[in-house]
Amino acid sequence: MFSFSQNKLDRVVVNTNNFVTKNGKTIVFRGLNTSDPDKLESQGHWNKSYFKEIKEWGANIVRFPVHPSAWTKRGKENYLKLIDDGVQWATELGLYVIIDWHSIGNLETEMYQDDMYDTTLKQTYDFWRTIAVKYGKNTSVAFYELFNEPTTFNNTLGTASWDEWKKINEEIITIIRANGGEGIPLVAGFNWAYDLTPVIENPINAEGIAYVSHPYPEKREKPWESQWTADWGFVKEKYPLMLTEIGFCGPEDPGAHHPVISDESYGDAITNYCDDKEISYVVWVFDPQWAPRLFEDWNYTPSRHGKYFKKHLSSYSYD
Amino acid sequence: MFSFSQNKLDRVVVNTNNFVTKNGKTIVFRGLNTSDPDKLESQGHWNKSYFKEIKEWGANIVRFPVHPSAWTKRGKENYLKLIDDGVQWATELGLYVIIDWHSIGNLETEMYQDDMYDTTLKQTYDFWRTIAVKYGKNTSVAFYELFNEPTTFNNTLGTASWDEWKKINEEIITIIRANGGEGIPLVAGFNWAYDLTPVIENPINAEGIAYVSHPYPEKREKPWESQWTADWGFVKEKYPLMLTEIGFCGPEDPGAHHPVISDESYGDAITNYCDDKEISYVVWVFDPQWAPRLFEDWNYTPSRHGKYFKKHLSSYSYD
Amino acid sequence: MFSFSQNKLDRVVVNTNNFVTKNGKTIVFRGLNTSDPDKLESQGHWNKSYFKEIKEWGANIVRFPVHPSAWTKRGKENYLKLIDDGVQWATELGLYVIIDWHSIGNLETEMYQDDMYDTTLKQTYDFWRTIAVKYGKNTSVAFYELFNEPTTFNNTLGTASWDEWKKINEEIITIIRANGGEGIPLVAGFNWAYDLTPVIENPINAEGIAYVSHPYPEKREKPWESQWTADWGFVKEKYPLMLTEIGFCGPEDPGAHHPVISDESYGDAITNYCDDKEISYVVWVFDPQWAPRLFEDWNYTPSRHGKYFKKHLSSYSYD
Ligand SMILES: [Mg+2]
Ligand SMILES: [Mg+2]
Ligand SMILES: [Mg+2]
Ligand SMILES: [Mg+2]
Ligand SMILES: [Mg+2]
Numbered sequence: 001m002f003s004f005s006q007n008k009l010d011r012v013v014v015n016t017n018n019f020v021t022k023n024g025k026t027i028v029f030r031g032l033n034t035s036d037p038d039k040l041e042s043q044g045h046w047n048k049s050y051f052k053e054i055k056e057w058g059a060n061i062v063r064f065p066v067h068p069s070a071w072t073k074r075g076k077e078n079y080l081k082l083i084d085d086g087v088q089w090a091t092e093l094g095l096y097v098i099i100d101w102h103s104i105g106n107l108e109t110e111m112y113q114d115d116m117y118d119t120t121l122k123q124t125y126d127f128w129r130t131i132a133v134k135y136g137k138n139t140s141v142a143f144y145e146l147f148n149e150p151t152t153f154n155n156t157l158g159t160a161s162w163d164e165w166k167k168i169n170e171e172i173i174t175i176i177r178a179n180g181g182e183g184i185p186l187v188a189g190f191n192w193a194y195d196l197t198p199v200i201e202n203p204i205n206a207e208g209i210a211y212v213s214h215p216y217p218e219k220r221e222k223p224w225e226s227q228w229t230a231d232w233g234f235v236k237e238k239y240p241l242m243l244t245e246i247g248f249c250g251p252e253d254p255g256a257h258h259p260v261i262s263d264e265s266y267g268d269a270i271t272n273y274c275d276d277k278e279i280s281y282v283v284w285v286f287d288p289q290w291a292p293r294l295f296e297d298w299n300y301t302p303s304r305h306g307k308y309f310k311k312h313l314s315s316y317s318y319d
Numbered sequence: 320m321f322s323f324s325q326n327k328l329d330r331v332v333v334n335t336n337n338f339v340t341k342n343g344k345t346i347v348f349r350g351l352n353t354s355d356p357d358k359l360e361s362q363g364h365w366n367k368s369y370f371k372e373i374k375e376w377g378a379n380i381v382r383f384p385v386h387p388s389a390w391t392k393r394g395k396e397n398y399l400k401l402i403d404d405g406v407q408w409a410t411e412l413g414l415y416v417i418i419d420w421h422s423i424g425n426l427e428t429e430m431y432q433d434d435m436y437d438t439t440l441k442q443t444y445d446f447w448r449t450i451a452v453k454y455g456k457n458t459s460v461a462f463y464e465l466f467n468e469p470t471t472f473n474n475t476l477g478t479a480s481w482d483e484w485k486k487i488n489e490e491i492i493t494i495i496r497a498n499g500g501e502g503i504p505l506v507a508g509f510n511w512a513y514d515l516t517p518v519i520e521n522p523i524n525a526e527g528i529a530y531v532s533h534p535y536p537e538k539r540e541k542p543w544e545s546q547w548t549a550d551w552g553f554v555k556e557k558y559p560l561m562l563t564e565i566g567f568c569g570p571e572d573p574g575a576h577h578p579v580i581s582d583e584s585y586g587d588a589i590t591n592y593c594d595d596k597e598i599s600y601v602v603w604v605f606d607p608q609w610a611p612r613l614f615e616d617w618n619y620t621p622s623r624h625g626k627y628f629k630k631h632l633s634s635y636s637y638d
Numbered sequence: 639m640f641s642f643s644q645n646k647l648d649r650v651v652v653n654t655n656n657f658v659t660k661n662g663k664t665i666v667f668r669g670l671n672t673s674d675p676d677k678l679e680s681q682g683h684w685n686k687s688y689f690k691e692i693k694e695w696g697a698n699i700v701r702f703p704v705h706p707s708a709w710t711k712r713g714k715e716n717y718l719k720l721i722d723d724g725v726q727w728a729t730e731l732g733l734y735v736i737i738d739w740h741s742i743g744n745l746e747t748e749m750y751q752d753d754m755y756d757t758t759l760k761q762t763y764d765f766w767r768t769i770a771v772k773y774g775k776n777t778s779v780a781f782y783e784l785f786n787e788p789t790t791f792n793n794t795l796g797t798a799s800w801d802e803w804k805k806i807n808e809e810i811i812t813i814i815r816a817n818g819g820e821g822i823p824l825v826a827g828f829n830w831a832y833d834l835t836p837v838i839e840n841p842i843n844a845e846g847i848a849y850v851s852h853p854y855p856e857k858r859e860k861p862w863e864s865q866w867t868a869d870w871g872f873v874k875e876k877y878p879l880m881l882t883e884i885g886f887c888g889p890e891d892p893g894a895h896h897p898v899i900s901d902e903s904y905g906d907a908i909t910n911y912c913d914d915k916e917i918s919y920v921v922w923v924f925d926p927q928w929a930p931r932l933f934e935d936w937n938y939t940p941s942r943h944g945k946y947f948k949k950h951l952s953s954y955s956y957d
Contacts, residue, residue, distance in 0.1 A: 109809070110760040111767065120760070122429040122439070125477055129430065155816035158763055158809055171428070171477055178474035441748040441758070444796055448749065490747070490796055497793035 009096060012142040014184055014208045019142075019240050019280065029096065029242060029280035030313055031061030032294065035287035036102070037082040038070035045298065046082060051089040053300050054286060058313030062086075062095045063244055063282045065102035065148065068119035071127065080134060091140040098244060098282065099131055100145035104192065107147060107168055109158030121168070128172050132181030144185050145212060145244055146172050149192040160190070162198040166205075173206045186242060188212040189232075193245070194219050196232040203239075210240035215270065217248050217262030224269050236277050243281040246270050247292040249305050255291025267308045283309045328415060331461040333503055333527045338461075338559050338599065348415065348561060348599035349632055350380030351613065354606035355421070356401040357389035364617065365401060370408040372619050373605060377632030381405075381414050382563055382601045384421035384467065387438035390446065399453060410459040417563060417601065418450055419464035423511065426466060426487055428477030440487070447491050451500030464505040464531060464563055465491050468512040479509070481517040485524075492525045505561060507531040508551075512564070513538050515551040522558070529559035534589065536567050536581030543588050555596050562600040565589050566611040568624050574610025586627045602628045647734060650780040652822060652846045657780075657878050657918065667734065667880060667918035668951055669699030670932065673925035674740070675720040676708035683936065684720060689727040691938050692924060696951030700724075700733050701882055701920045703740035703786065706757035709765065718772060729778040736882060736920065737769055738783035742830065745785060745806055747796030759806070766810050770819030783824040783850060783882055784810050787831040798828070800836040804843075811844045824880060826850040827870075831883070832857050834870040841877075848878035853908065855886050855900030862907050874915050881919040884908050885930040887943050893929025905946045921947045 010021035018026045032054050040046040054062055064086055071079050083099065090097045103119050105112030112118050119127075128144065135141040146169055152160050173185045187204050189196045193214040213232035220227040235241050248262040249255070274281050286294050294306035302310050329340035337345045351373050359365040373381055383405055390398050402418065409416045422438050424431030431437050438446075447463065454460040465488055471479050492504045506523050508515045512533040532551035539546040554560050567581040568574070593600050605613050613625035621629050648659035656664045670692050678684040692700055702724055709717050721737065728735045741757050743750030750756050757765075766782065773779040784807055790798050811823045825842050827834045831852040851870035858865040873879050886900040887893070912919050924932050932944035940948050 109763050109813075111763055111813075125428050125430055129475065153816075155812050156767065158813050174474050175428075175430075175477050178472075444747050444749055448794065493793050494747075494749075494796050497791075 009091060009094065009139050009142075011139045011182065012096065012184065014210060014240055017236055017238055017240055018278065019184070019210070026278070027060070027280075028274075028278050029061040029282070030274075030316060031059035031063065031095070031282045032057060032309075032313075033063045033065060033245065033282055033285045034086070035285055035290050036065055036067050036070050037086055038067070038074055038079065040287070041082055046085065048089045048092070050286075051086070051093055051095065055093045055095060057294075057310045058316065059095060060318065061098065061142075061280075061282060062090055063098040063100050063145070065100045066127075067102045067116050068123065068127075069116040072119075072123075076130060080130070083135070087135065087138060087140055095140075096142040097140050098143040098145050098186070098242075099135070099141060100148055100244065101127055102148045104149040104151060106150070106152050106157040106160050108160045108164050111157035113151070113153060113157070125172065125175055128176050128181075129179050132176040132179035136176070136180035136182055142183050143210075143242070144176055144181060144183050146185055146187055148188070149214065150188055150190050151192045152190065162190070162202060165190070166198075166202060169204055170206060173204070173209065184240075185209045186212045186244065188214070188244075191219075194231065196235050197230075199235055199239075210242055211235045212242055212244050214245040215243060216246065216259040217266040218259030222265075222269075224266075225273060228273060233273070233277065233279070236279055241277075241279050243270070243274065243279060245284040246281050247284040247294075247305060247309075249292035249303070253292065253304065255289075255293065257291065260292050264308050267312065271312055283313075328410060328413065328459050328461075330458040330501065331415065331503065333529060333559055336555055336557055336559055337597065338503070338529070345597070346379070347593075347597050348380040348601070349635060350378035350382065350414070350601045351376060351628075351632075352382045352384060352564065352601055352604045353405070354604055354609050355384055355386050355389050356405055357386070357393055357398065359606070360401055365404065367408045367411070369605075370405070370412050370414065374412045374414060376613075376629045377635065378414060379637065380417065380461075380599075380601060381409055382417040382419050382464070384419045385446075386421045386435050387442065387446075388435040391438075391442075395449060399449070402454070406454065406457060406459055414459075415461040416459050417462040417464050417505070417561075418454070418460060419467055419563065420446055421467045423468040423470060425469070425471050425476040425479050427479045427483050430476035432470070432472060432476070444491065444494055447495050447500075448498050451495040451498035455495070455499035455501055460502055462503050462505050462529075462561070463495055463500060464507070466507060468533065469507055469509050470511045471509065481509070481521060484509070485517075485521060488523055489525060492523070492528065503559075504528045505531045505563065507533070507563075510538075513550065515554050516549075518554055518558075529561055530554045531561055531563050533564040534562060535565065535578040536585040537578030541584075541588075543585075544592060547592060552592070552596065552598070555598055560596075560598050562589070562593065562598060564603040565600050566603040566613075566624060566628075568611035568622070572611065572623065574608075574612065576610065579611050583627050586631065590631055602632075647729060647732065647778050647780075649777040649820065650734065650822065652848060652878055655874055655876055655878055656916065657822070657848070664916070665698070666912075666916050667699040667920070668912075668954060669697035669701065669733070669920045670695060670947075670951075671701045671703060671883065671920055671923045672724070673923055673928050674703055674705050674708050675724055676705070676712055676717065678925070679720055684723065686727045686730070688924075689724070689731050689733065693731040693733060695932075695948045696954065697733060698956065699736065699780070699918070699920060700728055701736040701738050701783070703738045704765075705740045705754050706761065706765075707754040710757075710761075714768060718768070721773070725773065725776060725778055733778075734780040735778050736781040736783050736824070736880075737773065737779060738786055738882065739765055740786045742787040742789060744788070744790050744795040744798050746798045746802050749795035751789070751791060751795070763810065763813055766814050766819075767817050770814040770817035774814075774818035774820055779821055781822050781824050781848075781880070782814055782819060783826070785826060787852065788826055788828050789830045790828065800828070800840060803828070804836075804840060807842055808844060811842070811847065822878075823847045824850045824882065826852070826882075829857075832869065834873050835868075837873055837877075848880055849873045850880055850882050852883040853881060854884065854897040855904040856897030860903075860907075862904075863911060866911060871911070871915065871917070874917055879917050881908070881912065881917060883922040884919050885922040885932075885943060885947075887930035887941070891930065891942065893927075893931065895929065898930050902946050905950065909950055921951075 103117040169187050248266045251261050292305045422436040488506050567585045611624045741755040807825050886904045930943045
């Protein structure tokens with residue numbers, strides 16, 4: 001399906017509850033999250049080798065988590081150069097790209113889980129205008145993930161209602177499309193992008209979008225499956241769905257933290273669940289210093305987590 | 320009507336659909352736009368000679384387009400010194416002044432057509448508080464143009480409704496008047512201050528204001544007149560109206576851009592239309608580097624556009 | 639009641655219309671306002687001697703007016719060190735503490751009476767999150783005064799409705815409590831924290847809070863009492879009430895300004911009124927340069943105002 005000789009990937013669009021290319025072929029995405037391009041570039045790892053490794057692990061998509069603090073610090077023009085390079089390398093390797101505005105918190109009150117996620121509604125609108133103008137026609141940049149993890153953090157970040165959050169997402173989608181963004185907006189729900197239950201009654205009022213969940217293992221107790229269906233899996237009956245962050249690590253692994261601690265049984269459960277329902281997913285995170293890390297050193301030695309997903313991603317055959 | 324010996328011009332007020340002085344005489348304004356005072360001062364041209372030239376061209380009013388970026392960069396105190404000087408020279412020459420908050424875009428989302436127009440609702444409120452406190456009793460500063468050109472730019476700057484925009488204008492008018500601003504607020508509609516149709520059903524809820532349109536030639540196809548009446552001219556039946564930007568240039572002129580390209584037929588049409596209905600207007604722009612330019616060099620050599628309006632402005636007799 | 643050997647003061651809570659400690663004893667607070675800790679530290683007076691003097695004057699509570707401009711200038715981390723020290727000294731001396739976000743103006747439009755009060759809704763939320771996280775369990779920090787003096791300044795700062803202001807206060811209270819703030823939120827009304835009349839029909843929707851008024855002498859003409867009852871005193875029938883700023887100075891005293899000019903008859907009236915109804919109060923201000931000053935020099939020589947309140951505060955007996 002992806003060929004090194006292509007300069008251009010086929011545009012992906014929404015067809016009922018699937019992602020399809022213009023020729024009508026359904027694609028299920030399975031890929032990897034980079035760490036922030038700003039972080040990787042600073043450490044000398046934002047290069048084509050890094051993307052080749054991602055490709056070799058079996059990914060067909062890569063997600064760029066753009067932290068608002070990095071965007072602000074580096075400046076719009078300089079940060080876009082990083083994205084330019086990444087999109088170019090991804091395209092050469094046949095990898096689709098998700099650009100992810102990687103904030104965590106409450107856009108309504110403009111309070112965030114940490115200063116690195118700090119942004120404003122104004123900056124968020126401007127980010128998406130900028131991305132739509134720059135990459136709106138670029139078919140590799142298939143997805144715009146509007147806001148990584150919405151959460152009131154149990155109201156420590158103030159309150160937010162689904163109605164308010166829905167309205168903000170709809171405004172961003174309007175801005176993206178008015179500026180020529182032809183990719184697919186990805187919309188997340190509250191509870192750190194876990195909970196999509198409001199979509200039952202009150203879906204986003206826009207065509208051609210997809211929903212996101214981040215079902216890390218400790219969001220629910222085992223057995224997970226029926227809870228996943230009730231919390232977010234039901235969405236796939238009607239809309240395309242992408243789990244833009246999944247992953248696990250053992251309690252002894254570096255950076256282990258709630259809610260990511262589990263073992264290979266989580267890997268089996270989530271991949272079986274996704275494969276069965278043709279739900280796309282992207283594993284967090286292709287960096288040895290962020291957690292759950294997929295590799296341990298810059299020889300790309302897989303971690304426990306990495307061994308699991310390197311094997312699983314390689315098991316898919318794309319015709 | 321205007322005498323060099325005056326220290327003070329008569330206060331202009333709204334009387335039904337006209338501008339009148341306190342003694343009841345109606346004034347129709349015809350004048351010129353300066354470029355940004357910050358730009359002129361930086362280039363050594365913000366001086367009384369510049370104002371004398373404006374007077375000699377036949378203007379009875381001058382409009383100062385204060386760009387938010389210039390206001391921010393120079394700082395409030397320093398920028399006010401420029402306005403102080405300009406108001407003083409205008410007063411000495413018998414010219415009324417419009418202070419214009421020269422932004423283009425959507426105050427609701429705080430997105431703008433260019434960084435030079437970047438502002439916030441907070442800064443906009445503060446600007447008008449500052450102007451009202453400083454010039455509220457100054458009778459030369461007859462007009463406060465609240466926001467130069469409101470536009471969603473086809474939703475590329477996000478959405479805005481007339482109800483939201485109306486509410487913002489009403490809040491600014493409240494702020495101006497509470498701070499002692501006795502001049503006349505000028506309110507523009509969407510489509511870069513072209514469209515006043517919502518005023519039919521839903522006028523600004525404030526007495527003593529006037530409306531603005533910027534009917535550049537390419538906003539509509541010829542013949543213009545009936546469209547102008549439907550789009551903004553109808554307002555003059557009920558409220559005072561001022562076209563704070565009109566003008567044209569040929570396609571070969573420097574800086575020629577949509578929607579300003581036309582010829583003298585536009586000049587004839589718009590001046591006849593205005594003269595017939597006693598609509599005030601201000602020609603854009605008295606600067607050799609901005610477009611459509613009225614003069615070509617600092618000897619004030621009129622451009623094609625300048626020749627047209629220098630002649631026309633001089634043709635009016637004010638008793 | 640307060641012992642120098644205590645490391646910890648009893649938690650104060652709301653019981654119907656009173657402040658009580660956990661063991662059920664009612665406390666009426668009478669204390670002093672510090673000037674801004676940032677100001678005092680810069681001048682070498684933010685030290686335990688200053689707090690000892692406050693204690694010796696008879697206070698059982700001290701209020702820290704944190705100016706947003708000082709918070710921004712010094713930076714969150716450095717400012718918190720000042721509060722840490724102040725809370726420590728207060729605790730050692732058995733003084734309760736009010737942390738007061740000392741802005742004056744309209745949070746809705748983000749316009750303020752002076753640049754030193756400049757803040758945003760975002761910063762205000764973040765301030766209270768920070769304070770709640772840091773001092774939420776500290777029993778000395780008994781009170782959080784959400785916003786010193788709300789006012790539209792006769793609409794010069796734009797409009798605000800009680801419904802909007804109520805909603806902002808409720809959001810801040812939610813944020814404080816979600817972040818573990820166990821102290822008592824203090825809510826003020828418009829007219830520079832004078833007017834609580836909207837509380838009759840439309841009280842803040844939160845349990846365990848108290849209301850604030852700042853009834854400086856010239857807010858009303860003599861005789862004051864029935865007007866005070868109608869304007870804010872009625873609240874004490876149902877809720878706890880604290881006058882976090884009272885005081886007076888003669889017209890000849892340094893810094894004398896409307897509405898603080900009066901004489902000892904005001905002192906008698908306000909203290910009788912409060913003592914009769916068990917209303918708590920805090921006198922403004924324990925600084926020789928701010929007005930009405932309580933002392934004249936750094937030997938703590940009482941001013942006329944200071945003589946009055948030093949004597950009155952010393953007259954209470956706390957068992
Ligand atoms: Mg904002
Ligand atoms: Mg909310
Ligand atoms: Mg809108
Ligand atoms: Mg704001
Ligand atoms: Mg309001």
